Amino acid sequence: MSNSNTVLHLNRRTKTLILALAIFLLLAFIAVAGLTMNSVCYSPDYSAKRLPPSLSHLFGTDYLGRDMFFRTIKGLSTSILIGALASAISACIALAFGLIAATAGDIADKIIAYFVDLFMGVPHMVLLILISFMMGKGLQGIIIGVALSHWPNLTRVIRAEVLQVKEAQYVKTAGKLGKTKAQIAVQHIIPHVFPQFIIGLILLFPHAILHEAGITFLGFGLSVDTPAIGIILSESLKHIAAGMWWLVFFPGATLVVIVMLFDKLGEQVKLLIDPSNAQL
Numbered sequence: 001m002s003n004s005n006t007v008l009h010l011n012r013r014t015k016t017l018i019l020a021l022a023i024f025l026l027l028a029f030i031a032v033a034g035l036t037m038n039s040v041c042y043s044p045d046y047s048a049k050r051l052p053p054s055l056s057h058l059f060g061t062d063y064l065g066r067d068m069f070f071r072t073i074k075g076l077s078t079s080i081l082i083g084a085l086a087s088a089i090s091a092c093i094a095l096a097f098g099l100i101a102a103t104a105g106d107i108a109d110k111i112i113a114y115f116v117d118l119f120m121g122v123p124h125m126v127l128l129i130l131i132s133f134m135m136g137k138g139l140q141g142i143i144i145g146v147a148l149s150h151w152p153n154l155t156r157v158i159r160a161e162v163l164q165v166k167e168a169q170y171v172k173t174a175g176k177l178g179k180t181k182a183q184i185a186v187q188h189i190i191p192h193v194f195p196q197f198i199i200g201l202i203l204l205f206p207h208a209i210l211h212e213a214g215i216t217f218l219g220f221g222l223s224v225d226t227p228a229i230g231i232i233l234s235e236s237l238k239h240i241a242a243g244m245w246w247l248v249f250f251p252g253a254t255l256v257v258i259v260m261l262f263d264k265l266g267e268q269v270k271l272l273i274d275p276s277n278a279q280l
Helices: 003-036 068-103 106-121 124-134 138-149 152-166 169-176 181-217 229-242 246-273
Strands: none
Touching: 003 068, 003 246, 068 106, 068 138, 068 152, 068 181, 068 229, 068 246, 106 152, 124 138, 124 181, 138 181, 152 181, 169 181, 181 229, 181 246, 229 246
């Protein structure tokens, strides 16, 4: 590679790294800001009911006089935190099942493949509602529901990667040298599939956030007194006819932006750590 190509390659990777870091810091800032926000910021103020967007209230106020900007930030923070926890659990399930399916023999592979097909055969939202309802809804129900319904696709990806690396010469050599399956998995297989695991984990975030908002909107998620995007949108729909368009527009738009940012973050991280994209 010539010096000019090397510099161009480094510049691209530097820009990708800066963009990924900027997106991550923005999302982390929103999560922390909502988590540490004083409830007074989005509490009812009956002297400021139904105000349109202005410098005093960037996203306007609702029918109780609650500031929609702060309430939206709080709701986004809740969605990000739920998405992070649920995605982490789901990705760990996928990693464990992917390793077991590819290394524990045909019977284990068939059993896991059956459950993958079973979970993928049921629409996410229906499965989420069923699990959340069985778990008593609320925060616990929605986290468990999202975690248990989003692992199949990543499991298939990790299983395929493990099957490929199992045929590598250095893995076969490690087996002939007396290393156990557990040692081979920890020392050789997991490091190989770790980039796919990280990318899959990040790309699970937007799905988790959207499904959390969707199930909460339908009334099977968080309680109505929780400042969540799904609750905000559900309440706001009742007041669109009164001309309070900002109650739906701003929370909905920010939710879409957050989902797009997570998707973009996943793309940038893939460019950084996926070996197949190392030359981009």
